[in-house]
Amino acid sequence: KAGVTQTPRYLIKTRGQQVTLSCSPISGHRSVSWYQQTPGQGLQFLFEYFSETQRNKGNFPGRFSGRQFSNSRSEMNVSTLELGDSALYLCASSSVPAGDQYFGPGTRLLVL
């Protein structure tokens, strides 16, 4: 099976802009979770989607949003970017909600 893929892998944006990240899960996996990873902050949970419905949401401002499509692919959007949004954004897929997480390679976002 092909693994989890994320696009783009690297992104440079300026403050105030918005960005959309994409995640394609492992075939057959219906759950996609998003995490923000910064040095020293571990894995901060953003949200989880299962069958196109957001099941859980972490403690992030409303500028962070997501959605899932009928083919289980998911997108994450960050509006009005701030310098502090610079991070590695990882998505993970699983066959069931909050199941074994299979991570993608991540999208490294740099906000200038």
Next chain:
Amino acid sequence: GENVEQHPSTLSVQEGDSAVIKCTYSDSASNYFPWYKQELGKRPQLIIDIRSNVGEKKDQRIAVTLNKTAKHFSLHITETQPEDSAVYFCAARGDYKLSFGAGTTVTVRA
């Protein structure tokens, strides 16, 4: 919600020695406890997990123990090797929500 605390944040061990990472959780309903390993520049990968009906699980040089009464679980790595150097994350699942610890950076000294 679930709160997972992980200690220590950094751990340096001599090659061949053992490493132990401990995590505590707050939700007594949590029933699934996976561990992930993230090597430098790579994605986290599941290395072992334990469920609430099991007290200990081993896989070659790694083992996990779970104490549900005390609400803590641990990762044990024996005979450490250079390739064990990585960041390790524990996690706990309660109410179908996975919560991660802050991670432990393990360095194996040759």
